[in-house]
Amino acid sequence: MAFALHNYALAMLLLVLAIIPFEATCDSHHHHHHRRHRRPAPPRHKSLHMSLFQHETINKTGYVIVNGVEGGAETTATTTPFGTLFVFQDPLTAKANRSSKQLGTAEGTSITSGLDGLSSISVVKLTLRLKDRKGSISIVGGTNNMKRSDHPVVGGTKDFLFVQGYVTSSPINLKGSTVVYKIGLHLYWPPYPPQAF
Numbered sequence: 001m002a003f004a005l006h007n008y009a010l011a012m013l014l015l016v017l018a019i020i021p022f023e024a025t026c027d028s029h030h031h032h033h034h035r036r037h038r039r040p041a042p043p044r045h046k047s048l049h050m051s052l053f054q055h056e057t058i059n060k061t062g063y064v065i066v067n068g069v070e071g072g073a074e075t076t077a078t079t080t081p082f083g084t085l086f087v088f089q090d091p092l093t094a095k096a097n098r099s100s101k102q103l104g105t106a107e108g109t110s111i112t113s114g115l116d117g118l119s120s121i122s123v124v125k126l127t128l129r130l131k132d133r134k135g136s137i138s139i140v141g142g143t144n145n146m147k148r149s150d151h152p153v154v155g156g157t158k159d160f161l162f163v164q165g166y167v168t169s170s171p172i173n174l175k176g177s178t179v180v181y182k183i184g185l186h187l188y189w190p191p192y193p194p195q196a197f
């Protein structure tokens with residue numbers, strides 16, 4: 001008998017536990033309706049659009065770690081043999097001038113993946129020290145050495161936690177030992193705007 005009573009108490013406890021989340025859901029549902037009735041302001045969609053400049057000096061901030069396949073594309077300002085593994089840690093500045101304020105660092109690796117030697121797959125962490133936001137974003141994508149490339153943002157840390165968006169990379173100066181890329185940041189924080197289509 002005591003055993004049966006114990007079972008009954010346990011069943012009641014489980015029932016109560018099952019009801020609690022259900023009530024919580026109903027509550028928030030009700031609350032939601034109430035707020036919609038009062039027409040709240042639409043959520044603010046937070047985003048950041050800005051440009052930085054990446055400076056890469058061969059054999060100083062960027063190195064070929066593994067040579068590409070023999071007989072692959074030539075090594076020029078814009079091409080490296082298929083399979084070349086390149087690693088870099090480049091400063092990111094506010095203006096194209098290297099002496100302008102440094103606002104971050106780009107650390108990453110690229111592997112030449114185009115048989116013509118012109119394109120590669122890049123994996124990059126951008127550490128950003130902006131006036132009001134600090135943290136990092138990680139990007140992955142294809143890079144064309146001659147044209148603008150768009151890299152999807154796969155995630156972020158600290159003030160960039162949960163960001164989505166893309167980062168553009170365009171070579172603006174391929175002459176000389178230091179190559180300069182214009183880096184365009186297009187970042188969006190949740191809640192995201194509804195798609196236009």
Ligand SMILES: *[C@@H]1O[C@H](CO)[C@@H](O)[C@H](O)[C@H]1NC(C)=O
Pocket residue numbers: 058059
């Ligand atoms: C970088 O260093 C490698 C190995 O020492 C050398 O073969 C290459 O010519 C250097 N590249 C430049 C642009 O200085």
Ligand SMILES: *[C@@H]1O[C@H](CO)[C@@H](O)[C@H](O)[C@H]1NC(C)=O
Pocket residue numbers: 097098099100
């Ligand atoms: C870059 O900035 C430095 C210091 O502000 C200045 O002396 C130099 O002339 C600038 N270079 C160019 C190409 O504008």
